[in-house]
Amino acid sequence: MIPRLEDADVSGKKVLLRAGLNVPVADGLVVDEFRIDIALPTINYLKEKGAKVLIVAHLGREGESLLPISQRLGKHFPVVFAEDFFSEDTKAKIDGMQNSDVLLFENVRREVGEKENDEVFAKKLADLADLYVNDAFPASHREHASIVGVPLHIPGYAGIRFQEEVKELSKALEPNFPSVMVIGGVKFETKEVLIRESLKRYDHVLIGGALANDFFKARGLEVGTSLVSNHLSVVCEFLHDPKLISPIDVVVQNGEGKKIRAVSEVKEDEAILDVGPKTIELFNEHISDASFVVWNGPMGNFENGFGEQTEGLAKAVAASSAETIIGGGDTLSAIKQLNILDAFSFVSSGGGAMLDFIVDGQLPGIDALINKRSF
Ligand code: ADP
Ligand code: MG
Numbered sequence: 001m002i003p004r005l006e007d008a009d010v011s012g013k014k015v016l017l018r019a020g021l022n023v024p025v026a027d028g029l030v031v032d033e034f035r036i037d038i039a040l041p042t043i044n045y046l047k048e049k050g051a052k053v054l055i056v057a058h059l060g061r062e063g064e065s066l067l068p069i070s071q072r073l074g075k076h077f078p079v080v081f082a083e084d085f086f087s088e089d090t091k092a093k094i095d096g097m098q099n100s101d102v103l104l105f106e107n108v109r110r111e112v113g114e115k116e117n118d119e120v121f122a123k124k125l126a127d128l129a130d131l132y133v134n135d136a137f138p139a140s141h142r143e144h145a146s147i148v149g150v151p152l153h154i155p156g157y158a159g160i161r162f163q164e165e166v167k168e169l170s171k172a173l174e175p176n177f178p179s180v181m182v183i184g185g186v187k188f189e190t191k192e193v194l195i196r197e198s199l200k201r202y203d204h205v206l207i208g209g210a211l212a213n214d215f216f217k218a219r220g221l222e223v224g225t226s227l228v229s230n231h232l233s234v235v236c237e238f239l240h241d242p243k244l245i246s247p248i249d250v251v252v253q254n255g256e257g258k259k260i261r262a263v264s265e266v267k268e269d270e271a272i273l274d275v276g277p278k279t280i281e282l283f284n285e286h287i288s289d290a291s292f293v294v295w296n297g298p299m300g301n302f303e304n305g306f307g308e309q310t311e312g313l314a315k316a317v318a319a320s321s322a323e324t325i326i327g328g329g330d331t332l333s334a335i336k337q338l339n340i341l342d343a344f345s346f347v348s349s350g351g352g353a354m355l356d357f358i359v360d361g362q363l364p365g366i367d368a369l370i371n372k373r374s375f
Contacts, residue, residue, distance in 0.1 A: 022059050
């Protein structure tokens with residue numbers, strides 16, 4: 001069992017909360033609130049119980065500042081922002097905290113020890129607090145210090161959203177019949193294990209996005225200048241599995257613009273940038289009959305005007321009477337404007353973490369809470 005926040009006595013304690021606040025920011029403003037909103041229940045719980053809440057989080061890929069997040073959280077409750085972890089100035093801020101106060105540290109990925117899971121850094125982080133809470137499900141597939149290192153040293157618990165992610169995504173480990181897994185997006189190598197596992201567990205596995213290009217190429221079809229990976233030998237392994245459904249038509253771009261084509265009619269100078277409308281109809285036949293649907297990964301290059309079929313798929317999944325789980329950073333951005341997140345049974349905040357969890361129900365961040373205590 002994963003230790004739960006609700007089982008810890010947090011009153012008056014300093015709690016190091018690893019939160020998942022990696023939200024899209026543009027021009028210094030938070031542009032999507034989803035991950036802020038889902039972080040609030042755990043923060044509010046800790047405040048209500050009188051803990052001193054020390055929040056550790058990361059943002060972006062370039063060590064972007066968490067100051068905009070601090071300002072955004074500040075609309076809900078006062079937040080003290082600490083520009084580093086261990087200076088005298090920060091120590092004074094922590095020492096000055098009353099029960100229920102909230103402090104947010106600057107981007108933890110600016111610290112060299114974080115990604116390396118440096119032992120000394122993890123111990124120094126742990127020494128800042130009495131207890132540790134992980135509510136950063138989307139970062140829990142990473143063996144980083146703030147995810148797996150800190151709970152070696154102080155008691156660790158899963159936060160409220162983290163527990164919900166585990167509970168809901170666990171359903172995808174034993175899906176109800178008939179079940180459908182829809183996988184799109186890019187980077188075959190990150191989705192290979194999921195495809196293999198899904199073919200064992202799901203009744204149908206529908207492939208779209210750039211992943212589908214690899215399947216076309218493996219079948220000897222022309223893919224023109226489309227994005228493909230170099231994993232064709234692995235793709236061939238899946239090719240003849242009758243559970244695997246790949247697109248029957250695609251949207252290509254050539255010198256003249258967009259065209260819908262059968263998959264066998266793509267030309268040398270064309271790039272496949274979306275699946276076609278007949279493919280979404282075919283996918284919908286499986287989705288509308290299903291009891292359980294999981295979807296991760298856009299069907300096309302939505303950022304550049306090839307989002308139509310991703311939207312069509314989103315509407316089909318939302319309209320299905322099946323239990324529906326969706327997730328993925330790009331997947332959620334691609335359908336944000338539809339405002340239909342309420343129509344899914346569960347929207348995971350995880351991308352890579354969601355995929356890794358669905359493979360075998362395990363993540364380094366979960367393991368670290370259960371097994372690794374040395375204190
Ligand atoms: P998620 O973040 O939801 O897990 P991924 O990161 O796996 O999804 O994939 C999203 C990316 O896939 C987007 O940047 C999108 O443009 C790209 N993509 C999907 N289909 C295509 C395609 N046919 N050609 C190029 N890029 C594609
Ligand atoms: Mg992505």
